[in-house]
Structure formats: structure tokens, C-alpha cells
Amino acid sequence: MNTDLLFFCKICREKSRGEIDEVKCTIEHTVKRYRKGEYIASQGDKVSSLYMLTGGKVKTEIIADSGLTLSVEEIAAPYPLASAFLFADNNRFPVDVIALEECELMLVSKESIEKQLAECPEFLRGFMAFIANRVRFLSERLKIFSQRSIKAKMAYYILQREKNGAFELGRSIASLAEYFVTDRPSLSRAISEMARDGIIEFESGKGKILAYNEMKELLG
Amino acid sequence: MNTDLLFFCKICREKSRGEIDEVKCTIEHTVKRYRKGEYIASQGDKVSSLYMLTGGKVKTEIIADSGLTLSVEEIAAPYPLASAFLFADNNRFPVDVIALEECELMLVSKESIEKQLAECPEFLRGFMAFIANRVRFLSERLKIFSQRSIKAKMAYYILQREKNGAFELGRSIASLAEYFVTDRPSLSRAISEMARDGIIEFESGKGKILAYNEMKELLG
DNA sequence: TTACAGGTGTAACGAATGTTACGCCTGCCC
DNA sequence: GGGCAGGCGTAACATTCGTTACACCTGTAA
Numbered sequence: 001m002n003t004d005l006l007f008f009c010k011i012c013r014e015k016s017r018g019e020i021d022e023v024k025c026t027i028e029h030t031v032k033r034y035r036k037g038e039y040i041a042s043q044g045d046k047v048s049s050l051y052m053l054t055g056g057k058v059k060t061e062i063i064a065d066s067g068l069t070l071s072v073e074e075i076a077a078p079y080p081l082a083s084a085f086l087f088a089d090n091n092r093f094p095v096d097v098i099a100l101e102e103c104e105l106m107l108v109s110k111e112s113i114e115k116q117l118a119e120c121p122e123f124l125r126g127f128m129a130f131i132a133n134r135v136r137f138l139s140e141r142l143k144i145f146s147q148r149s150i151k152a153k154m155a156y157y158i159l160q161r162e163k164n165g166a167f168e169l170g171r172s173i174a175s176l177a178e179y180f181v182t183d184r185p186s187l188s189r190a191i192s193e194m195a196r197d198g199i200i201e202f203e204s205g206k207g208k209i210l211a212y213n214e215m216k217e218l219l220g
Numbered sequence: 221m222n223t224d225l226l227f228f229c230k231i232c233r234e235k236s237r238g239e240i241d242e243v244k245c246t247i248e249h250t251v252k253r254y255r256k257g258e259y260i261a262s263q264g265d266k267v268s269s270l271y272m273l274t275g276g277k278v279k280t281e282i283i284a285d286s287g288l289t290l291s292v293e294e295i296a297a298p299y300p301l302a303s304a305f306l307f308a309d310n311n312r313f314p315v316d317v318i319a320l321e322e323c324e325l326m327l328v329s330k331e332s333i334e335k336q337l338a339e340c341p342e343f344l345r346g347f348m349a350f351i352a353n354r355v356r357f358l359s360e361r362l363k364i365f366s367q368r369s370i371k372a373k374m375a376y377y378i379l380q381r382e383k384n385g386a387f388e389l390g391r392s393i394a395s396l397a398e399y400f401v402t403d404r405p406s407l408s409r410a411i412s413e414m415a416r417d418g419i420i421e422f423e424s425g426k427g428k429i430l431a432y433n434e435m436k437e438l439l440g
Numbered sequence: 441t442t443a444c445a446g447g448t449g450t451a452a453c454g455a456a457t458g459t460t461a462c463g464c465c466t467g468c469c470c
Numbered sequence: 471g472g473g474c475a476g477g478c479g480t481a482a483c484a485t486t487c488g489t490t491a492c493a494c495c496t497g498t499a500a
Contacts, residue, residue, distance in 0.1 A: 062363075064379035067432075084355035087348035094359070114345070118338045125334070128307035131351050135304035138358035139314070143282075145365040146401055148488090149456070159284035174477065181366055186457055188479060204478095368458090369486070394447065406487055408449060424448095443500075449493085458485070465478080470471105 027116050029108045034099040041081070041097040048091070049107045051081040056103030060095040074100065084131055086110055144180065147220055150190040153180045155218040158200070158209065165209045172205075247336050249328045254319040261301070261317040268311070269327045271301040276323030280315040294320065304351055306330055364400065367440050370410040373400045375438040378420070378429065385429045392425075 034040055034056075041051065043063060057076045073095075075081065085091050087110075108116075117124045147153045157176070158167050169176060177187040194200050199215055201208045209215060254260055254276075261271065263283060277296045293315075295301065305311050307330075328336075337344045367373045377396070378387050389396060397407040414420050419435055421428045429435060 062380075065382050065384065084352040086352070087345065088352035088356050089349060090356070094356075114341060117344060118341070121334060121338070124337060125307065128351075129309060131348075131355060132304040132306070132308035134355055135351060135358065136308050136310070136314075138355065138362060141362055142358060142365070145362070148401060151456095160282075162284055172477065173479095181368060183458060184478080185459080185480080189457090189481095192479075371486095392447065393449095403488060404448080405450080405489080409451095409487090412449070441500100444498085446496090448495080451492090452490090454487105454489085456485105456487070459483085461482095462480085463478105464480105466476090468474085468476105470473080 027108055028112045029106050032105045032107060034103045034105065036099055036101050038099045038103075039096060040099055040103065040105060041093045043093055043096050045093045046091060047082050047085045047093055049109050050083060050086055050113050051097075052106040052108065053077045053079050053081055054104045054106050057100040058097050058103060059100050060097050062095050077104070080130070083127075084134065086113065149218070150180065150182055150186055151194060152218050152220055153182075154187070154190055154194065155215050158207070159215065159219075162209060167207055167209070169205050169207075247328055248332045249326050252325045252327060254323045254325065256319055256321050258319045258323075259316060260319055260323065260325060261313045263313055263316050265313045266311060267302050267305045267313055269329050270303060270306055270333050271317075272326040272328065273297045273299050273301055274324045274326050277320040278317050278323060279320050280317050282315050297324070300350070303347075304354065306333065369438070370400065370402055370406055371414060372438045372440055373402075374407070374410055374414065375435050378427070379435065382429060387427055387429070389425050389427075 031054075040058060041047075053075060055077045057074060058081070060073045060075065060081075081097055082093055085093065113127075117127060144153055144156060147156045157169075161167050161170070171179075173187055173191070174184045177184040180187060191200075191202055195202050197214070199209070199211045199218075201210055249272075251274075260278060261267075273295060275297050277294060278301070280293045280295065301317055302313055305313065333347075337347060364373055364376060367376045377389075381387050381390070391399075393407055393411070394404045397404040400407065411420075411422055415422050417434065419429070419431045419438075421430055
């Protein structure tokens with residue numbers, strides 16, 4: 001039994017290998033290995049097992065019929081691939097999954113996962129927490145995107161973390177620009193203009209809100 | 221036992237009330253009613269129960285410390301409120317929830333939900349499917365947004381549904397513009413320009429891809 | 441027929457953003 | 471000190487987008 005695989009189960013993660021043997025968190029699974037460049041899954045493949053990446057790194061790509069690559073994302077172990085899709089109505093991989101290096105995958109059938117969810121409360125909580133946190137992350141991201149202009153995104157971001165009129169970015173301007181899917185100079189300019197217009201005060205990561213009303217007008 | 225409440229359990233949804241009484245999908249719950257304008261939950265409240273909206277309509281609002289409303293969304297029964305947050309690490313309401321009319325809520329404790337998930341396989345599948353579908357929807361939305369320009373969004377959207385070089389929008393240009401969070405004339409112009417430049421052919425909802433390479437250059 | 445609503449194409453202008461290039465600081469290493 | 475990399479501000483110009491306004495078409499109801 002590979003303890004690395006028990007990604008979802010806090011009890012299993014926090015106990016020693018010896019202790020785990022006494023816990024009933026045992027999951028039927030098979031292990032597969034892939035070499036660099038191999039396809040682990042292809043877009044459209046049915047997801048009938050949980051694909052737990054337990055070693056190595058993979059990239060995901062969306063390929064249209066025409067063969068154009070649309071987008072790429074890297075995922076490192078340990079991480080479950082397409083864990084949400086296992087239970088979705090359209091349970092197919094939305095992307096191609098390709099090994100970037102020697103990889104180890106743990107495959108667990110949907111039935112085994114359901115069994116484990118029913119039998120091990122900690123596994124259930126771990127699994128639910130993982131998906132729930134993903135929903136939370138995606139929702140938050142989407143709310144930012146639904147603000148059209150950079151200043152609106154910025155205003156939204158600030159208002160979410162203000163405390164008595166003061167706020168901290170909590171990250172560099174460069175990374176915030178990336179978070180907004182814009183460019184650093186554009187964000188920098190937006191902040192400068194908000195400061196010039198007396199809406200905020202800002203210096204080295206910290207700031208204050210000076211004009212709530214104008215802040216409000218920036219939002220969608 | 222209110223059958224409307226068994227949103228997540230297909231067995232319960234598909235059987236008659238008489239049959240359901242024989243099924244073991246019984247969930248401990250309490251019912252609450254709210255009048256128009258009442259707060260059902262406030263931002264920051266701990267989510268320790270599932271809030272199943274079983275009657276009426278609510279709106280959700282994000283309010284910053286300063287009191288500015290950030291965004292609004294309407295939800296109609298039957299629908300679970302913040303179902304993902306129940307299991308998230310930061311299990312707090314991200315928004316205020318306000319009754320838009322006479323509302324009925326079914327509250328089920330996290331413990332009861334966990335018990336039900338463990339005991340009733342159909343409930344487990346239904347609950348997981350709901351959250352999984354939400355992840356899928358949000359992911360898809362986010363991929364569109366991560367394409368910067370309107371043409372890039374359009375190219376992405378087309379490539380996702382092309383078949384042998386042909387595609388159908390599947391919806392009106394106006395609604396697609398809304399989906400992209402842009403304006404109708406802007407999208408209309410983008411499509412016109414793509415056609416003018418010989419990248420696609422398009423008329424009344426259907427089209428063909430003429431230049432794959434230029435299509436590729438539009439993507440992020 | 442007329443009137444009207446809904447969906448669409450298009451033009452024109454101003455506003456917002458992308459892009460590139462440059463300079464300033466700070467901290468770190470040699 | 472000198473050199474260098476990273477994070478940042480800023481300017482200037484090109485591109486894209488938002489906005490408004492208008493015209494056209496279709497189907498439908500009066």
C-alpha cells in the first residue's frame with residue numbers, strides 16, 4: 001500500500017506507515033508507469049477511474065480536431081487528474097495528458113472510490129475538501145474576470161481585502177498582473193491613475209482607500 | 221419528508237412519494253422560512269449546514285467592509301446554496317444571501333450530509349455530480365477568459381466545436397458576447413474582421429475555418 | 441397592410457489596453 | 471566598489487475595445 005497515494009485522507013497522511021496498516025483506509029488500485037512523452041490520457045477518453053499522479057510531472061493540452069494546441073498547464077505529483085470529471089455527467093477528459101518525465105499513476109476505479117468514500121469518513125472529507133476548494137478557487141477567479149476593466153479588477157481586489165480603509169496587496173504587482181491576465185505596465189498605470197485621481201493611496205504593497213464612492217463607480 | 225429536498229438523489233427524484241418512503245434516503249433536516257428582504261446568511265458566516273433552497277428566490281451580494289455592493293446573482297429554488305463551501309477548508313459564506321420573496325430553506329447538518337453520503341450511493345453520486353458539473357462549468361468559463369482578446373476567445377470557442385473545419389455557434393451572437401463579457405458590436409466586428417482576413421467564413425450561426433495557421437496565432 | 445420587437449452588420453470616435461523601451465531602486469554576490 | 475538581477479514606474483505609440491447611433495432583415499401581432 002502506497003501511502004503517497006492517500007492524498008485525500010488526512011488520517012492516512014498524518015500517520016506513519018505502520019499505523020496506516022491498522023487503519024481501514026485501504027483502496028484497491030493498480031499502478032501504471034509512463035515514460036517521458038507518453039500519452040496518459042487523450043481528450044475525450046472516458047474517465048472511469050481516478051487518475052492519481054503519484055510521481056513525476058505531466059502537462060495537459062487541448063487539441064482541436066485540426067491539431068492546434070490551445071493551452072498548456074503543468075501538474076506535478078502528487079495530484080489527482082480530472083478528479084471532478086470522474087463524477088460529472090459528461091465524464092470525459094477535457095484535455096490530453098502527456099508525461100513530461102518518468103511518471104507513476106495510481107488508478108482507482110470509480111466503484112472503489114465510492115466504496116472508500118462510504119467507508120472512510122476522513123477520505124470522504126478529504127475528497128470533498130479538495131473539490132470544494134477547487135470550486136472556491138475557480139469562483140473567486142471568475143469574479144475577478146467578470147470585472148471588465150483593469151481598474152475595476154483592482155477595485156474589486158482591494159475591496160475584498162480592505163480593513164478599515166486600509167489594504168495590502170499580498171503579492172507583487174507583476175504577479176497580480178498575471179492573476180488579472182494583463183500586463184505589468186498596464187496594471188502599474190492603472191494603479192498610478194487611481195492614486196493620481198485621489199481614489200487610493202498606494203506605496204510598496206500597502207495602501208488606503210480615499211474615495212469610496214469613486215471606487216464604487218469603477219465596479220461593474 | 222419533503223421529496224423536493226432530495227435534489228441530489230436520483231432514486232428519490234425518480235420515484236413516487238410512496239416508493240420513496242420505502243427507500244432509505246431519509247435525511248435529518250430542519251425547515252426555515254424567510255420573508256422578502258430577510259438575510260438568510262451573511263458574508264463570513266460559518267457554513268456548517270447545507271442550505272437547500274426549496275422554495276422562492278434569493279439574491280447573493282458581496283459587500284466590502286465599506287458597504288459597497290460588488291456583485292449580484294439570482295438563484296431560484298430548488299438549488300443548494302454554497303454546497304461546495306460546506307466542505308471547503310475556509311467554510312464561510314463568500315456572499316450575503318437575501319430573500320427576494322417568501323423563501324423556504326432546508327437545513328441539513330454537515331454530519332447528516334456525511335452520513336447520507338456514506339449510506340446512500342445514489343445520494344453520493346448525485347451530490348458529487350452536482351459539484352463536479354460545477355467545476356466543469358467554471359473551468360470551461362475560465363479557459364475562455366484566459367484568452368485575452370475577443371478574437372482569441374472566438375478562435376478558442378470555434379476550435380472547441382469544430383468538426384472537419386466546420387462549426388456552429390449554437391447560440392446567438394448577442395448571447396455569445398455576453399458569455400465573453402464583451403459587447404455585441406465588438407464581437408460582431410471581431411467576426412467580421414476574421415472573415416475579412418480570410419481566417420473563417422461565417423453566416424447565420426454557421427461557418428468554416430479557412431486558415432488554421434492564422435487561427436493559431438490568435439490564441440494566447 | 442402596418443407596426444413592432446429581436447437579432448444582426450457597420451461606422452466613427454474616444455477610452456482603455458498592449459507593447460516596447462528606458463531608467464530607477466534595492467539587495468546580493470563577487 | 472562594481473556588476474547584476476528582480477521589481478517597479480513611466481512614457482509614447484499602436485492596437486483593441488467600448489459606446490453610440492443607425493440601417494437592415496425577419497417573423498409576428500394588430
